[in-house]
Amino acid sequence: MLIHKGRSRIFQKLRNRLILINLAVTTAVLFLAFSLIYMVARDASLRRPMNLETEYDYTSSVSVIIYKRVQVDRRAALNSLLSSLIITGVFVEMGVAILSYFLAEIAIRPVRDAYENQKTFIANASHEIKTPLAAISANLEAADIKGNRFIDNVEKEVRAITELNHQLLTLTRADNMIKQNISEETVNIKGLVEEVLSAFEPQLKRRHVSTTFSVRLRQEKVVLAKADFLQIITILIDNAVKYCNKKIQITLEPRKFTITNDGAIIKPSDLPHIFDRFYQADKSSEGVGLGLAIAKKLADRENWQLNARSDQETTTFELGFSTGRNPNERCTPDEKV
Numbered sequence: 190m191l192i193h194k195g196r197s198r199i200f201q202k203l204r205n206r207l208i209l210i211n212l213a214v215t216t217a218v219l220f221l222a223f224s225l226i227y228m229v230a231r232d233a234s235l236r237r238p239m240n241l242e243t244e245y246d247y248t249s250s251v252s253v254i255i256y257k258r259v260q261v262d263r264r265a266a267l268n269s270l271l272s273s274l275i276i277t278g279v280f281v282e283m284g285v286a287i288l289s290y291f292l293a294e295i296a297i298r299p300v301r302d303a304y305e306n307q308k309t310f311i312a313n314a315s316h317e318i319k320t321p322l323a324a325i326s327a328n329l330e331a332a333d334i335k336g337n338r339f340i341d342n343v344e345k346e347v348r349a350i351t352e353l354n355h356q357l358l359t360l361t362r363a364d365n366m367i368k369q370n371i372s373e374e375t376v377n378i379k380g381l382v383e384e385v386l387s388a389f390e391p392q393l394k395r396r397h398v399s400t401t402f403s404v405r406l407r408q409e410k411v412v413l414a415k416a417d418f419l420q421i422i423t424i425l426i427d428n429a430v431k432y433c434n435k436k437i438q439i440t441l442e443p444r445k446f447t448i449t450n451d452g453a454i455i456k457p458s459d460l461p462h463i464f465d466r467f468y469q470a471d472k473s474s475e476g477v478g479l480g481l482a483i484a485k486k487l488a489d490r491e492n493w494q495l496n497a498r499s500d501q502e503t504t505t506f507e508l509g510f511s512t513g514r515n516p517n518e519r520c521t522p523d524e525k526v
């Protein structure tokens with residue numbers, strides 16, 4: 190059964206943000222209005238002192254007692270006014286919160302519908318594109334034309350479109366599913382990372398990039414969602430290879446995969462958005478900004494943690510993953526077995 194949990198979280202956050210904005214504005218307005226009411230009432234009370242010269246005798250102890258009682262009554266009236274304003278404010282805030290909830294639901298409904306329509310279109314379009322792309326690739330392979338730069342360009346672009354289409358399909362599937370009966374396998378986790386690294390060896394050698402792989406495991410065989418782990422680390426390694434200068438450092442620890450590369454640095458303003466789909470910190474780079482979005486979506490589906498940081502010299506991605514047979518287990522990148 191498919192559950193659109195990821196999508197509902199997006200709109201829950203949007204709805205809650207609208208409610209908080211309404212409450213913040215209402216609180217500010219009520220505070221200013223009620224403060225003004227209280228200050229006016231207090232000033233009016235202070236400006237109307239009892240005229241004991243005409244009404245009472247200063248030497249009379251009765252006048253002093255009456256004066257004190259009037260002052261006590263005035264303070265009590267001000268305290269009562271303050272209490273009434275506070276209680277009124279609380280009830281108004283509760284009413285605004287309830288009203289904001291329904292108004293926010295109405296406000297985000299068109300956005301939710303547009304989002305759903307967009308997802309449906311992307312999924313349908315990706316499936317429709319898949320068939321002609323496969324046919325074009327098959328025909329190019331059957332033609333077996335070598336040394337023609339125009340045919341080579343067509344093959345290159347077909348591969349690029351096929352990869353983009355595959356990414357869109359992967360993202361759509363990740364959007365539509367949560368972790369539910371995801372297949373977990375006993376795997377050699379060190380071997381998995383080495384297998385992915387070997388696929389990038391030609392690129393690393395061609396660019397003269399040095400790679401360091403540090404393993405700090407108590408045991409190499411673990412139980413985890415192999416397919417998602419493999420896809421996430423492939424994306425992270427591919428990203429590091431694309432943007433590194435001369436050095437990549439990979440560390441595998443219990444429940445944590447870390448990859449650091451020199452070269453392109455992510456600006457602080459770009460860092461919060463690097464996992465957004467179609468977002469590219471480097472606008473001149475290849476691709477369309479889906480790789481990290483897919484990695485983040487898969488990590489969220491597995492209840493894993495995927496974080497990034499960048500300084501003046503390096504960029505680091507950390508994947509905190511869970512192992513074992515409990516699919517709902519959540520871990521942080523710093524958690525150790």
